[in-house]
Amino acid sequence: MPTPFEPNIGQCYSDQQGRSFEVVALDELDVEIQYRDGEVDEFDIDTWYLLNVNPADVTTDWSCSSGRSLNDDADIDESINIGEFDSEDSFEEI
Numbered sequence: 001m002p003t004p005f006e007p008n009i010g011q012c013y014s015d016q017q018g019r020s021f022e023v024v025a026l027d028e029l030d031v032e033i034q035y036r037d038g039e040v041d042e043f044d045i046d047t048w049y050l051l052n053v054n055p056a057d058v059t060t061d062w063s064c065s066s067g068r069s070l071n072d073d074a075d076i077d078e079s080i081n082i083g084e085f086d087s088e089d090s091f092e093e094i
Helices: none
Strands: 012-014 020-026 030-035 040-044
Touching (some): 020 040
Antiparallel strands (some): 020 030
């Protein structure tokens, strides 16, 4: 079934195969998307409306093209204690 959804840059969608992707570029003629695995695809705007795509569920699939999941906390450094920083010492007086 053709999609009634407008393509929006930054919006995540899923296709009929269950693949998630994000619209990364858009103009009057073309839509560029990026899948979670980094693959980039481009097609004309008329083709977009023939696709069977739906907005992705952002509560479970908020990352789309970045490949991150809600449980992926590899980039978080838990050794940093924000309480160690004194805001008054953080800035030099001009």
